Amino acid sequence: MEYRPPPRSASRAGQGRPTPARTSTTERPAQPRITGRPHHSAPTERIADKAAAPVRRPRPQTRRPAAKAKPKQKMVGGKVFLALLSVLVLFATGYYSQLVDDFADGLNTGDFTEDTGEKPADGAVDILMVGMDSRTDAQGNPLSKEQLAMLNAGKAEGVINTDTLIMIRIPNDGGKAVGVSIPRDSYVDIPGFGKHKINSAYAREKLDSLERLRKSGVQGRDLEVQSNVEGGKKLIATVEKLTGAKIDHYAEVNLLGFYDITNAIGGIDVCLNKAVKDPYSGANFPAGQQNLSGAPALAFVRQRHGLANGDIDRITRQQTFMNGMAKKILSKDLLVPGSESLGKLQEAIKKSVVLDKNWDVMRFAQQMMGFTGGNLSFQTIPHGRIDLETPSDGSAIQVDPTDVRKFVGGILTGGAQPSSGASSSGQSEPTQAAKPTVTVLNGSGRTGLAAEVADSLTGQGFKTGETGNAAARAKTVIRYARGDKPAGEAVAGALDGTFLIEEDANLGKGKVTVLIGKDFPQAGQRLTGDPMVRLNGLAQPSQVACVN
Template sequence: MRARREPSDKPPRGPRRLPSWKTISVIVAGVLVALLVAAVGMFFWIDSRLSGIDGVLDDYEGRVADTPGTNWLLVGSDSREGLTAAERKKLATGKAVGRRTDSMMLLHLPDGGDKPTLVSLPRDSAVTIPGKGRDKLNSAYAIGGGKLLVQTVETVTGVHIDNYMEIGFAGFVDIVDAVGGVEINVRAAVNDPKAGLKLKKGTQVLTGSQALGYVRTRKGGALPDFERTKRQRQFLGAVVKKAASPGVLINPFTSIPLAMSATDAVQVDSGTGVFNMLSLGLAMGDSPVTTVVPFGGNEVIPGGGTAVKWDRAKALVLFNALKEDKPVPKEILDAN
């Protein structure tokens, strides 16, 4: 016979009550505050890690007055600093000592709604270096570092430089690897043992070492230096786009290593901070108009050898558009 159940002392359970809107709003507010605190903390952490170069944008006699928009001078240095002998061998960077520019680009961010413009400045360009006479553009950096390079670029373009950033070989590789590689459409197969590079034609994801070889190689095309500057602009746009993608930024396993690699890799002028870097990233993610300084033929320089001679008339049209914060005329873009 079944035992009789005693009545429970507990009152019958009513329907389960859902959290009130007040409770939900408190929880949401708490989460938002926590995210805001984390974001602010991340901001100050990144800002404290940025390495500033003192004096690179100091005023000098005859400096170009401020021009509309914001102009960045982006410099890729061939410095081997931070690379071991084994890494130099693996990356095929060679053993050269000292620091020279491997690539230079002028990025113009307009004040209006036009797209940014990214202009390659061939490192072998024949220019007048203040106080040093006629020489190749990369000699300005070799002689006087970023400060003399800024002065030279301002002098020959008439464009005022507001921000300066440079990166060496080691930092370049680390940034690419931190974002898990960069997708690039390789337009022609490349086999360049000097750059440690062998790539098939087509779209593929490049590792840090492959990307370094890709932007350094002089193989391919009737004008190797011209093709090289095109690859550098192509790569820069691809790596910034990848770094700014939600999949990288939201994931702490990629965003934190990226922040560490980027702040270790780059050097900026002492006045450049996180907000400036953010504006740079947003501009590069906006698919900027890309071009190279119009040139044609060579020029014999006093020190010996030849340098790339700019088409002065077309170059003036290009740089006048930038310093007046206007779009570069289509005929100049089409010519390149």
């Protein structure tokens, strides 16, 4: 089967007219799709495949027979933390539940990893968490029309999405765990396919394996299950090549799981700076603090259109929601052994989470008993431009494998683990001698922001130059002197944001200029230097920060 990449989209953020999310449940035949779509662009068009059957989300597990899955459906983006949900809940239930044996037996598994017996020298476990946009539950049962309408999921279009990729390292000695996020549009080398967006690795291998398996006589459900496993293995191989880490275990969580888990825990408190109404995601909320669960919670984290800063605001929402979810899941009131709330939480996991079959959940639960006193921090791999033009994948995110491996290797070995002030963009704190002098100019229109940013940088050991106002601008840019990119990256790391970093030939060595745009996070969201989510949720502040 020949894979045809999606056409390059000419659209950019804020251009084109997206299709509103619909609640129609009309079904139509599905076509296999690769979803490595252009960054900040409209959905890609379907890939014609005359020989292949519709690509559905198969049942990669070893329990009771599943009904045939219906064609998958397209969901409008934004599930950065769906995979994270599963690990947080597994931590919680593994530690508190006295029925962990029954819980483990009820989990769904697939043959995604090989049990080679090899373990890291420090006894850590590396887990790849994948957020799947699936229209089936973990047993492979298709969601009902009522469920699809409830999720505001739209019409069936046969889509394969692996939009969330988080590699989590969990040490056996009770030390800190670190979640390493890999942006879905990272432009990487996919073994056997060349350079493409990482979120297409799964789909590319699945399409190829469908053809190979079909020719070898594999049919029906076996065809779907085996090709699905091959897709997962290719994704693992791609992540390993990019990061240099050995993935021990694989887990994925689906769309329905998010809906059920937020309902099971009684929703999450969020706060909006202003009212929003978006027909595309279904978000329709007043300003101020409110509790969201189920479909409204899903709409809250999916919304991008109608927000001042598009994806930047959406990411902030997702991080805020993660923070609240960690605190809620790990609260003493929720996790009472034998309680109704804990039972609902476990049932939601059974319906939505798939693990590799070599994962010893009992042993994992025992590890967690000594882990709850620590915390779980999150980083993002270092990257360059977020608008890299590619030959066939549209606009992507530029990543340097050497930088990524160095960053990840430092975390995994503990030799260069980022401090609490490390950025979500993956930049570790520089040494005192390497810190540049920073000029901060405010083009956001928010009074006093230049001084606030300068004070934050001073508190982290940077020298500050001038502060003042600049012409109004939409995007924040960090400019560094010729050949001094590490200085710009250091400042970006200190500001805890994924900002554009560019060279400025007019700057002297050791000088950096920060031009603040309207996309700069609100106070208290990113300038604290603390991880967004800690495993010890009870230690989080009770105040809910407002977001766009």
